[in-house]
Amino acid sequence: MTLLILASASRARARMLEAAGVSVEIEPAAIDEEAVKASLRRDGAKPADAATLLAEAKAERGSGRNPQALVIGADSMLVCGDAWFDKPPDREHARAQLLALRGKPHRLYSAVALARGGSAIWRHVEYATLRMRDFSDGFLDAYLEAEGEAVLGSVGAYRLEGLGAQLFSRIEGDHFVIQGLPLLALLEQLRVLGALPK
Amino acid sequence: MTLLILASASRARARMLEAAGVSVEIEPAAIDEEAVKASLRRDGAKPADAATLLAEAKAERGSGRNPQALVIGADSMLVCGDAWFDKPPDREHARAQLLALRGKPHRLYSAVALARGGSAIWRHVEYATLRMRDFSDGFLDAYLEAEGEAVLGSVGAYRLEGLGAQLFSRIEGDHFVIQGLPLLALLEQLRVLGALPK
Numbered sequence: 001m002t003l004l005i006l007a008s009a010s011r012a013r014a015r016m017l018e019a020a021g022v023s024v025e026i027e028p029a030a031i032d033e034e035a036v037k038a039s040l041r042r043d044g045a046k047p048a049d050a051a052t053l054l055a056e057a058k059a060e061r062g063s064g065r066n067p068q069a070l071v072i073g074a075d076s077m078l079v080c081g082d083a084w085f086d087k088p089p090d091r092e093h094a095r096a097q098l099l100a101l102r103g104k105p106h107r108l109y110s111a112v113a114l115a116r117g118g119s120a121i122w123r124h125v126e127y128a129t130l131r132m133r134d135f136s137d138g139f140l141d142a143y144l145e146a147e148g149e150a151v152l153g154s155v156g157a158y159r160l161e162g163l164g165a166q167l168f169s170r171i172e173g174d175h176f177v178i179q180g181l182p183l184l185a186l187l188e189q190l191r192v193l194g195a196l197p198k
Numbered sequence: 199m200t201l202l203i204l205a206s207a208s209r210a211r212a213r214m215l216e217a218a219g220v221s222v223e224i225e226p227a228a229i230d231e232e233a234v235k236a237s238l239r240r241d242g243a244k245p246a247d248a249a250t251l252l253a254e255a256k257a258e259r260g261s262g263r264n265p266q267a268l269v270i271g272a273d274s275m276l277v278c279g280d281a282w283f284d285k286p287p288d289r290e291h292a293r294a295q296l297l298a299l300r301g302k303p304h305r306l307y308s309a310v311a312l313a314r315g316g317s318a319i320w321r322h323v324e325y326a327t328l329r330m331r332d333f334s335d336g337f338l339d340a341y342l343e344a345e346g347e348a349v350l351g352s353v354g355a356y357r358l359e360g361l362g363a364q365l366f367s368r369i370e371g372d373h374f375v376i377q378g379l380p381l382l383a384l385l386e387q388l389r390v391l392g393a394l395p396k
Binding site (some may be wrong): 016019020021057122133135136138139142146160161162163166167168170171172173174175176178183184188196197198 | 394
């Protein structure tokens with residue numbers, strides 16, 4: 001069986017693969033994501049391309065250390081209007097982020113790439129569209145109080161599988177993509193490469 | 199605070215509401231769902247209407263016993279071509295069902311209704327579209343062996359949050375709808391009725 005390595009520190013991605021019956025070793029790739037994103041942004045890159053490039057970079061970094069393995073890299077981006085969002089470092093940033101997203105639609109892009117022998121051999125990107133409702137300031141305060149540190153783990157400062165559901169009026173897109181991995185496309189490619197049964 | 203009652207025995211529905219921060223008492227309504235569906239089908243009802251009528255019937259049944267409460271009824275239907283599917287009673291039925299769905303798209307309808315004072319006061323229905331890939335017979339056998347009794351709990355004989363992900367090539371629609379409840383529409387209506395904070 002092909003050795004599969006997940007070059008990501010995301011617990012959600014590891015959980016999705018494990019639940020789907022895919023065994024991976026976890027070896028997060030050390031990439032300065034914020035610096036790379038800022039640089040891509042200055043160069044006028046589109047969000048989908050930026051996410052894909054970062055997923056490739058992580059897969060290739062992991063592949064350099066494990067040339068025989070098939071290495072999975074992934075990246076997610078949240079975009080609302082012209083603004084790109086990152087995981088909030090603290091509750092104040094989470095609050096500002098949710099206020100910026102309130103009453104508007106945003107897109108969550110998730111990209112995945114595979115590398116072998118040090119080079120990317122496949123990449124894929126998808127997005128989901130989510131619309132936040134026009135919640136009250138009081139609701140936001142109660143939400144942040146109830147969620148605590150949990151909101152800091154997500155690029156959008158929400159957990160859809162928890163209280164975050166009350167922030168939204170509409171969600172369109174694959175749930176795996178929203179959680180940070182285009183899982184169905186990845187599974188298909190792993191079958192094509194013989195790493196999963198057909 | 200309004201007393202909310204969920205007139206459904208579905209663990210998944212109770213879990214979704216609880217995770218979203220909605221407290222409900224669970225009192226499943228005794229409705230002979232299969233008989234009602236068969237009768238609606240003979241009368242030429244559309245799947246969306248059948249699911250809605252069943253959700254209303256469950257909400258009203260629960261409401262008759264608890265006239266002061268707001269009672270939530272829900273129903274889900276799986277439709278592929280002309281065929282309506284039910285929860286498989288055993289592994290042989292699960293196998294036949296997955297073979298019938300293989301390589302094709304199907305729709306999952308989820309309806310929800312609210313009743314008060316014995317009468318339905320609101321109803322809503324949505325669907326998601328899921329396409330199964332053309333998996334091998336060997337894959338199906340291994341899948342059924344690995345999942346065991348777990349596949350019998352779902353109308354489609356799959357658990358998307360588990361190995362079931364490997365059955366699909368494409369999923370379009372709200373994850374809450376796929377799990378059996380149009381949660382976002384229900385939360386909005388509960389806010390309109392003053393049962394949840396805005």
